[in-house]
Amino acid sequence: MPTVVVMDVSLSMTRPVSIEGSEEYQRKHLAAHGLTMLFEHMATNYKLEFTALVVFSSLWELMVPFTRDYNTLQEALSNMDDYDKTCLESALVGVCNIVQQEWGGAIPCQVVLVTDGCLGIGRGSLRHSLATHSQRSESNRFPLPFPFPSKLYIMCMANLEELQSTDSLDCLERLIDLNNGEGQIFTIDGPLCLKNVQSMFGKLIDLAYTPFHAVLKCGHLTADVQVFPRPEPFVVDEEIDPIPKVINTDLEIVGFIDIADISSPPVLSRHLVLPIALNKGDEVGTGITDDNEDENSANQIAGKIPNFCVLLHGSLKVEGMVAIVQLGC
């Protein structure tokens, strides 16, 4: 599902962080470092994901529209200027508009908000926005809950204690509540340094950006596949059965039907099923191959081994049929 990275470029992000050694980092640099790691991970392991980059302070700007080109996103990170005070609400309204214009209202999106926890003062600050939240008219509705299925991940360039001592943590938790509880707040454990920022973003990657590996089976014919985007757990009926149902990693085909008979049924979500070559002992998420040549020849070898997915794809197209797969019990 598409991701929108919303980066705080207000003055408070230029606050220096005390690190031993000669270089002086600002919180902004920590954020950029974490995002660089995220973008590198996406470029290697999650490259079908569309990502956009928005920066905000008192206004907001779409720096990079939705793209799969992670180089462009990395470049934009290094070209960010410093601006002024923090006005989060208008940035969130901007995110609503961008997403709806591009994807409509039915596609789930992930919003990664990168901030330092200083949420502004007075009018336009998050505190003020939340306080006046219920007194809004139709025309200046509070942007949350987002008008599309969403998860709001808040990456704070600060420790938990720092957020608790001001009332920022409460405000941020309120934001997640307003988004129907969909999302999470991440803070830095330990001193504010590059390594700890990396482990914080690592947690985000583990939660939301790990590829979903599964096995597609038709009797004894099998293929290792990646399902993109990750299938999300689904609640069948909140009243009777509120426990979300999770998709199996064994996707078993049970039979086939003509396209005319299946008649365009309504779907919860659509995913690509891509064949992958999993070497024995390969771990999900580890990533960067050292040798480019090795990678190319590995790809070539994998290309020549018959794969069930390719057979299935060809036959389904030729016959005009679909395969029915059991996803869970």
Place this chain on the structure above:
Amino acid sequence: MKIFSESHKTVFVVDHCPYMAESCRQHVEFDMLVKNRTQGIIPLAPISKSLWTCSVESSMEYCRIMYDIFPFKKLVNFIVSDSGAHVLNSWTQEDQNLQELMAALAAVGPPNPRADPECCSILHGLVAAVETLCKITEYQHEARTLLMENAERVGNRGRIICITNAKSDSHVRMLEDCVQETIHEHNKLAANSDHLMQIQKCELVLIHTYAVGEDSLVSDRPKKELSPVLTSEVHSVRAGRHLATKLNILVQQHFDLASTTITNIPMKEEQHANTSANYDVELLHHKDAHVDFLKSGDTHIGGSSREGSFKETITLKWCTPRTNNIELHYCTGAYRISPVDVNSRPSSCLTNFLLNGRSVLLEQPRKSGSKVISHMLSSHGGEIFLHVLSSSRSILEDPPSISEGCGGRVTDYRITDFGEFMRENRLTPFLDPRYKIDGSLEIPLERAKDQLEKHTRYWPMIISQTTIFNMQAR
């Protein structure tokens, strides 16, 4: 809408007392010779329906729309009240159809204008309505059995729609108090019984109907909470077409319905068989079919003015199906529909066209720019559905090329043979339960998987890996 919301159980209580036999005083002209009157022929006097007929027709139309759009899980219990309460059907699914209700109503017959008005009252019906709301439906029973210890998650809520001719506002107050007390009593009974459930929420909709031209002795009142368990609203409506319109509006409110008008439907007329004219057909369906319009704010909401009441409807243009090209569309929702004018020629023409197996794409009317196909009408298993098609950008665009991925460089896959294999393993509906040799129930899914397992024990994927499968058959 939750499964066990107030809309799960609806009880109609229709007054069968002598005053309901009175005329609604809205005339129906049925003598067509009035226009070309030949000399000497006296035209027939116009007729009018009684209050009873108007009430029954309007409530049957409410039920028809409800059953069309929700064939399961929305139930109606019909009660007529005169000197006693006559419950015409039960909550079982077999009793939930218009034929049952019409047959039972025919057996009841019209109100007897010579019956003693003293012992006739709508109160009998209201008490019976509360009693029947405490009874458990099959769906509630199934859900409770499934949940076992968590059975209290299953709610018991309902709606009582009462059509009567009240005497005054205080009379209405008296009816409301009666319902409130009865709920209280029956909840006490239900608490001590395994076969009854307490009523957690009840919506009382009181419709006071009176003849056209008379004054209404009862005033309208919006929904008010009378107790944590009971809310009540009062509608004062003239009989005849106005009552029908009112119940039409109520069914849309109660079941979250919205209206779509299909325009530009080409139909041939009987008289002019060589030309076709364009007709409009209005359909009702669940409002979620319009959710994309509402979110984008791009509404083409027009209004149609019927008898003075302004109704919102969204207009979609019919796209003549060009080829028989069957495509899999990206559909985000499918909703049953019910035509508003079910007896009109255009409606039945459209219904027949769809039931014959053709699907139709519907486009949003746009003044400029490329056309946007937003919906599709299609029939499945004898029912007609409105599919919502997504027209926004897809995140799956530009997938990686197959020839560059795993197995992409192989050129001799047995594609035709696998096609044959797929046709041999097509799925079909499984109607009757079957049993295995050992007497246990055969689960269709397991049987399908077993069959696939058996036939793929040896299935070479490429031509060069096999000799046997390359030999001429027979």
